[in-house]
């Protein structure tokens with residue numbers, strides 16, 4: 001069964017049940033109240049008649065007394081324990097009642113009962129008669145008028161139930177449609193996306209703020225995210241293939257030069273082999289960076305611990321000095337600790353140190369300090385710097401400020417985006433300040449202790 005039909009069916013059945021239950025309760029309470037009040041009236045009238053008959057007993061013939069007190073629609077009877085007493089007197093409309101035999105009762109009785117095919121209020125009151133015997137004064141009164149009123153009430157309640165049920169059924173159908181419309185639209189949109197391969201969004205009522213519009217808005221946001229991720233992915237693949245094409249072309253041209261003239265000209269041979277080697281190294285670095293960026297971060301196997309940052313900085317500086325012969329000075333007045341993964345932090349520092357090396361000629365300075373609950377590693381160079389307009393974009397993949405100057409050093413514009421990914425994985429924060437022509441400072445903020453401990 002479709003969700004729309006289910007909502008319609010369940011809500012209709014529930015509404016109908018509630019309505020019927022409500023009508024039945026009203027009818028039950030009202031009928032009990034009416035019959036009880038009618039019985040109470042008959043009981044009060046019976047008590048009064050019994051008192052008056054007792055007063056007049058012995059002076060007025062009993063059958064006359066009965067005739068005087070007979071109800072407008074009913075019967076009155078005087079009954080002794082042994083069944084003695086005058087014949088019962090009935091009103092003209094209730095002569096059938098006289099055929100019903102009287103039943104003596106030692107105590108007062110009042111009840112609604114069915115007699116001779118009708119419903120009656122029956123009251124029996126014991127009275128001590130003038131001759132010392134105990135007699136029952138029994139009054140039986142027809143309840144037709146009350147029953148007629150209850151019949152009308154039944155009809156009214158049934159009619160009202162039906163009348164209310166009709167708009168309820170229609171409104172539950174409309175409600176089911178209202179709930180289902182955005183869901184149906186969403187399903188159609190998703191099917192359309194699947195078939196056409198193009199991203200599409202739902203048309204939403206901008207004014208409404210209900211949950212369904214909210215769901216549609218979330219769906220649209222999700223589609224926007226998917227679309228931008230898809231676009232980024234496409235750009236990444238095309239950028240990567242473009243980046244790889246350049247070194248491959250260089251290698252290809254030097255290889256063909258080697259083939260043609262390499263054997264006869266040793267200087268061409270040497271130049272070609274060097275160029276091929278440096279392009280191969282560039283390609284290898286590029287591939288490594290690409291694999292790190294594209295691969296799943298869960299497989300990085302982080303080993304987070306509280307480590308000595310001064311020691312890590314000193315070791316990195318030493319390794320860098322040895323590899324590139326560039327002066328790197330570390331300033332740290334005490335043992336500064338931080339919660340991080342040592343290998344990944346070293347990789348992060350290498351990216352910034354490498355940039356400082358590529359874009360400056362003077363000494364590079366590493367400074368360590370503590371600020372609140374964080375430790376900071378500051379890497380400063382006095383190089384060419386980055387202009388204000390370029391700063392927001394340098395963390396984008398494959399973004400290079402100046403293509404010409406980078407080609408000489410071999411950067412592919414992936415270093416900083418990789419740094420951002422590493423920082424995110426180890427819970428570090430990066431701030432980059434730069435002034436064109438003056439130099440660049442990178443701050444790596446590292447939590448002093450594990451976040452769970454705080």
Ligand code: ADP
Pocket residue numbers: 355356358359360381383384385386394395399400401402406410411412413414415416417439440
């Ligand atoms: P690359 O591998 O090309 O260096 P990065 O992502 O590391 O790529 O850096 C992006 C760009 O930001 C670089 O091309 C460079 O122009 C600029 N840049 C990064 N660090 C520095 C720095 N310390 N000084 C000047 N420019 C920098």
